Amino acid sequence: MESAAIIQRPMISSASIRQQELASEGESTDTASERRPAFEVEQLSIFYGQKKAIEDITLAVPSKMITAIIGPSGCGKSTLLRSLNRMHELIPNTRIEGKVLFAGKNIYSPEVDPVVIRRRIGMVFQKSNPFPTMSIADNVLVGLKLNGVRDRTFLRERLEQSLRMSALWDEVKDDLHKPGVSLSGGQQQRLCIARAIAVEPEVLLMDEPASALDPIATAKIEELIHELSANYTVVIVTHNMQQAGRCSDYTAFLYLGRLIEFGSTTKIFSNPSERRTEDYITGRFG
Amino acid sequence: MKAKRGDQHVWRKTKSALASGGAFVCALLVIAPLALVFFHLLRSGASAVNWSFFTELPKPVGAPGGGMVNAIAGSFELLGLAALVGVPVGVLGGVYLAEYGTVRGNWMLRFVADVLNGVPSIIWGVVVYGLIVLRFKSFSAYAGGLALGFIMIPLVMRTTEEVLLLVPSGYREASLALGISRWKTIVHIVMKTAMKGIVTGVLLALARVAGETAPLLFTAFGNRFWNHDLNEPIAALPLQIFSYAISPYDDWHRQAWAGALVLVVMIFFVNVLVRFLTRERVVRVP
Numbered sequence: 001m002e003s004a005a006i007i008q009r010p011m012i013s014s015a016s017i018r019q020q021e022l023a024s025e026g027e028s029t030d031t032a033s034e035r036r037p038a039f040e041v042e043q044l045s046i047f048y049g050q051k052k053a054i055e056d057i058t059l060a061v062p063s064k065m066i067t068a069i070i071g072p073s074g075c076g077k078s079t080l081l082r083s084l085n086r087m088h089e090l091i092p093n094t095r096i097e098g099k100v101l102f103a104g105k106n107i108y109s110p111e112v113d114p115v116v117i118r119r120r121i122g123m124v125f126q127k128s129n130p131f132p133t134m135s136i137a138d139n140v141l142v143g144l145k146l147n148g149v150r151d152r153t154f155l156r157e158r159l160e161q162s163l164r165m166s167a168l169w170d171e172v173k174d175d176l177h178k179p180g181v182s183l184s185g186g187q188q189q190r191l192c193i194a195r196a197i198a199v200e201p202e203v204l205l206m207d208e209p210a211s212a213l214d215p216i217a218t219a220k221i222e223e224l225i226h227e228l229s230a231n232y233t234v235v236i237v238t239h240n241m242q243q244a245g246r247c248s249d250y251t252a253f254l255y256l257g258r259l260i261e262f263g264s265t266t267k268i269f270s271n272p273s274e275r276r277t278e279d280y281i282t283g284r285f286g
Numbered sequence: 287m288k289a290k291r292g293d294q295h296v297w298r299k300t301k302s303a304l305a306s307g308g309a310f311v312c313a314l315l316v317i318a319p320l321a322l323v324f325f326h327l328l329r330s331g332a333s334a335v336n337w338s339f340f341t342e343l344p345k346p347v348g349a350p351g352g353g354m355v356n357a358i359a360g361s362f363e364l365l366g367l368a369a370l371v372g373v374p375v376g377v378l379g380g381v382y383l384a385e386y387g388t389v390r391g392n393w394m395l396r397f398v399a400d401v402l403n404g405v406p407s408i409i410w411g412v413v414v415y416g417l418i419v420l421r422f423k424s425f426s427a428y429a430g431g432l433a434l435g436f437i438m439i440p441l442v443m444r445t446t447e448e449v450l451l452l453v454p455s456g457y458r459e460a461s462l463a464l465g466i467s468r469w470k471t472i473v474h475i476v477m478k479t480a481m482k483g484i485v486t487g488v489l490l491a492l493a494r495v496a497g498e499t500a501p502l503l504f505t506a507f508g509n510r511f512w513n514h515d516l517n518e519p520i521a522a523l524p525l526q527i528f529s530y531a532i533s534p535y536d537d538w539h540r541q542a543w544a545g546a547l548v549l550v551v552m553i554f555f556v557n558v559l560v561r562f563l564t565r566e567r568v569v570r571v572p
Binding site: 087090118122132142146192195 | 454456457458459460461462463464465466467468470474475478479481
């Protein structure tokens with residue numbers, strides 16, 4: 001089991017991760033091109049009422065890699081992320097043009113049930129939101145329980161596994177019955193990650209998962225994201241460019257609803273082909 | 287110059303004292319009726335509140351003693367029937383308003399609910415008289431319960447809607463992103479989070495209809511004996527108070543006061559219970 005392997009792998013510090021990343025960045029580009037992309041976004045436009053949020057975006061999100069979406073506020077990065085598991089549809093009056101292929105299939109085909117899509121494509125939000133009525137254990141297992149899983153041994157195993165993968169097990173293993181909201185902000189966010197991975201999705205979408213956290217908690221989350229990319233495709237929206245540079249393999253730069261540039265993070269940050277990307281990354285605007 | 291400024295101080299302080307004095311008097315005027323009613327009820331009714339009041343049926347005219355046990359039990363039976371009608375319809379209506387409805391539909395529904403809230407309670411009695419009593423040619427507990435249930439519906443609906451809207455949308459998103467279906471999200475996440483508020487709304491609606499007399503006059507009708515069949519007239523505390531209060535007998539007057547006292551104390555305890563339940567905030571915002 002791949003997931004069992006990651007549990008036993010000893011925790012490595014974020015500094016060593018960064019070094020590893022730097023060392024492996026050259027080869028990651030090659031391996032990615034061999035695999036089928038997790039998502040193929042084709043000429044995607046999304047409208048909120050009359051307002052166009054994103055326009056004509058085409059991009060291939062590589063599988064089992066970390067892809068960062070960056071750009072100034074209001075550029076449509078959250079909309080693009082949410083369109084990958086149809087969460088943007090919760091806002092009334094949205095309209096979509098184009099396609100999003102997930103594992104080769106358009107998730108916007110009429111016969112596709114968004115509930116099933118979301119089971120395979122999990123999401124972590126900017127603001128940690130553990131359910132206030134539930135204990136830590138119930139928060140992790142709620143996705144399984146409400147979808148009809150009753151097997152207690154299985155649930156207990158999955159609870160420990162998910163909490164270990166989200167690097168929270170050692171901190172909460174004696175308090176599993178306590179309310180999820182009793183944890184600190186950073187712990188709550190890792191609890192939300194544990195909750196998302198407990199249903200074993202194939203992809204994790206993260207909408208600025210560390211923007212409300214202090215630097216230490218942020219470092220833990222980034223370390224965790226890196227660990228998760230061994231098993232999951234991760235797409236992360238961030239307005240923190242250092243974060244995108246530190247923890248992603250690929251970066252997409254959005255500006256005013258359009259995809260300006262997409263490529264390996266090394267390239268985007270060291271030698272972008274577009275002037276606007278360079279201006280944004282060097283802090284000249286945004 | 288100095289003297290004038292001193293005068294201004296005096297005048298300003300006088301105005302301030304007048305304003306706070308006025309507010310204090312008005313606050314007293316609010317509290318005074320409750321205190322007066324309670325005091326008067328205690329003085330006139332306490333002597334008749336004894337063991338037999340809670341255990342015996344009414345005695346025939348002229349015979350001293352007797353109690354209102356059938357009316358107390360009847361009131362609870364009627365409240366139970368009212369809850370069977372008012373709680374499911376009201377709660378589900380509130381769920382519709384908060385979770386499903388369109389803007390225009392909701393506006394209509396809210397308007398209708400608010401108008402219904404203002405309909406005098408005797409109108410509900412007339413409506414149920416026409417709907418049930420005339421058709422089945424009998425006053426009945428069912429008819430009384432239905433009339434009270436109709437009064438509860440808009441009350442429960444609006445409070446349910448309000449507490450559901452207090453639940454932050456982040457919880458709905460988190461649940462849907464786990465691949466949990468919409469109705470399971472509403473039942474297990476949103477309603478569970480707002481449960482205290484919903485229960486509070488139901489209790490307040492029950493307390494409100496517990497004292498209603500007018501809608502029972504020609505539906506439940508009242509009964510001097512035990513009700514053995516819900517298809518037959520049933521006694522209720524407010525009805526018994528009404529019929530005893532307009533009687534010419536001193537003993538019955540005392541019992542009417544006692545019944546009023548018991549009713550007020552019951553409603554008082556429901557309100558205390560509601561205070562106790564809402565001691566914590568209805569929804570904890572993370």
